[in-house]
Amino acid sequence: MAMVGAKLKALRTRRGLGMRELAARSGISHSAISLIERERMSPSVDTLGAILGALGTTMSSFFADLESGLPSRPFYRAEELVEIGRPDRISYRLIGMDYPNRRMLMLAERYAPGATTEASVAHRAEEAGIVMRGAVEVTVGDRTAVLRAGDAYYFDSQQPHSFRNVDPGISEIVSAITPPTY
Amino acid sequence: MAMVGAKLKALRTRRGLGMRELAARSGISHSAISLIERERMSPSVDTLGAILGALGTTMSSFFADLESGLPSRPFYRAEELVEIGRPDRISYRLIGMDYPNRRMLMLAERYAPGATTEASVAHRAEEAGIVMRGAVEVTVGDRTAVLRAGDAYYFDSQQPHSFRNVDPGISEIVSAITPPTY
DNA sequence: CAGGACTGTCGAGGATAATCAACAGGGGCG
DNA sequence: CGCCCCTGTTGATTATCCTCGACAGTCCTG
Numbered sequence: 523m524a525m526v527g528a529k530l531k532a533l534r535t536r537r538g539l540g541m542r543e544l545a546a547r548s549g550i551s552h553s554a555i556s557l558i559e560r561e562r563m564s565p566s567v568d569t570l571g572a573i574l575g576a577l578g579t580t581m582s583s584f585f586a587d588l589e590s591g592l593p594s595r596p597f598y599r600a601e602e603l604v605e606i607g608r609p610d611r612i613s614y615r616l617i618g619m620d621y622p623n624r625r626m627l628m629l630a631e632r633y634a635p636g637a638t639t640e641a642s643v644a645h646r647a648e649e650a651g652i653v654m655r656g657a658v659e660v661t662v663g664d665r666t667a668v669l670r671a672g673d674a675y676y677f678d679s680q681q682p683h684s685f686r687n688v689d690p691g692i693s694e695i696v697s698a699i700t701p702p703t704y
Numbered sequence: 705m706a707m708v709g710a711k712l713k714a715l716r717t718r719r720g721l722g723m724r725e726l727a728a729r730s731g732i733s734h735s736a737i738s739l740i741e742r743e744r745m746s747p748s749v750d751t752l753g754a755i756l757g758a759l760g761t762t763m764s765s766f767f768a769d770l771e772s773g774l775p776s777r778p779f780y781r782a783e784e785l786v787e788i789g790r791p792d793r794i795s796y797r798l799i800g801m802d803y804p805n806r807r808m809l810m811l812a813e814r815y816a817p818g819a820t821t822e823a824s825v826a827h828r829a830e831e832a833g834i835v836m837r838g839a840v841e842v843t844v845g846d847r848t849a850v851l852r853a854g855d856a857y858y859f860d861s862q863q864p865h866s867f868r869n870v871d872p873g874i875s876e877i878v879s880a881i882t883p884p885t886y
Numbered sequence: 887c888a889g890g891a892c893t894g895t896c897g898a899g900g901a902t903a904a905t906c907a908a909c910a911g912g913g914g915c916g
Numbered sequence: 917c918g919c920c921c922c923t924g925t926t927g928a929t930t931a932t933c934c935t936c937g938a939c940a941g942t943c944c945t946g
Contacts, residue, residue, distance in 0.1 A: 578788035606760035
């Protein structure tokens with residue numbers, strides 16, 4: 523999380539505030555601010571949140587700016603895709619893992635026989651995908667359908683939804699979610 | 705920073721990962737993950753960053769989702785505007801301070817006589833404003849102009865820029881910056 | 887039912903974040 | 917100059933994060 527200190531200092535000085543003044547407004551000690559700005563310690567989420575609050579910022583704005591920039595490259599080899607699931611059940615391989623400030627989550631999914639997704643909290647997003655191999659039972663709200671190669675889906679993530687592999691072998695889906703509230 | 709734990713747990717379980725598995729991938733101990741998920745401690749930025757990385761997420765995505773939602777209200781009284789500058793030099797009063805995931809920063813600025821902005825790092829953004837009162841010398845790149853009531857500006861923030869109050873009294877500007885890399 | 891592999895929680899310790907109180911370096915002003 | 921008020925840095929102490937290992941519960945398998 524490099525650059526946190528430099529960015530914080532830029533924010534503070536731009537407002538013409540001293541460390542002590544910012545400390546008083548945020549409830550964090552001025553020495554802590556000094557150490558954070560010089561990258562000599564990594565603040566807790568609570569601490570950083572308090573400081574950003576006094577500067578009129580939020581965590582998301584702060585890190586959105588920090589992590590912004592163009593991706594390092596446009597192409598990703600199959601072997602490079604980062605695994606964020608578990609291959610023995612449901613493998614989720616992330617496309618464009620080093621794209622800094624993504625607006626979309628694209629995944630190559632691979633379901634082991636019988637694998638089922640966990641119940642998820644409702645979130646405002648749109649989710650679409652297409653089955654590439656096998657057979658997947660998709661439930662959205664009160665509707666259920668078995669999708670096979672070539673079949674697709676598109677729904678609002680706010681509705682309760684789940685996926686279950688009903689093929690005796692492996693099933694594969696390519697999916698996209700936006701915004702990436704994954 | 706409430707909800708961090710719940711959101712983290714949702715992310716982990718959705719991928720079918722146990723605490724120990726996530727601990728191994730992130731390099732953070734499973735007990736720390738347990739404590740964080742139950743909101744019994746506030747992780748450091750480094751720690752949370754490591755965990756999110758193993759889940760294929762970034763800080764900005766994580767907090768963007770966490771802080772999302774509709775604003776509590778559409779109207780803000782003059783007295784309510786939050787001060788993020790210093791009234792004796794340059795006062796910056798934030799409009800819509802509780803708008804959760806803003807794409808824009810709008811400020812009511814008030815310059816004391818002789819006040820000057822600090823040098824700022826280059827950032828990719830657009831900045832516009834209009835002078836309401838007094839006289840402000842605005843420098844953008846190699847150009848300088850003195851703007852008075854009714855005069856306005858619009859420039860790319862990547863160019864070095866600064867503001868200086870050249871009025872014997874107080875000068876006022878209403879400005880907007882997007883995205884809010886402030 | 888016993889054994890194993892998994893789940894998450896808990897307690898004691900060491901590592902680190904955060905605080906408080908000094909300290910040192912500018913300017914400005916009488 | 918000598919004093920004041922500001923700036924940010926540093927050392928010693930306390931509080932908190934973080935780790936390691938132990939513990940208890942669940943589920944599957946022999």
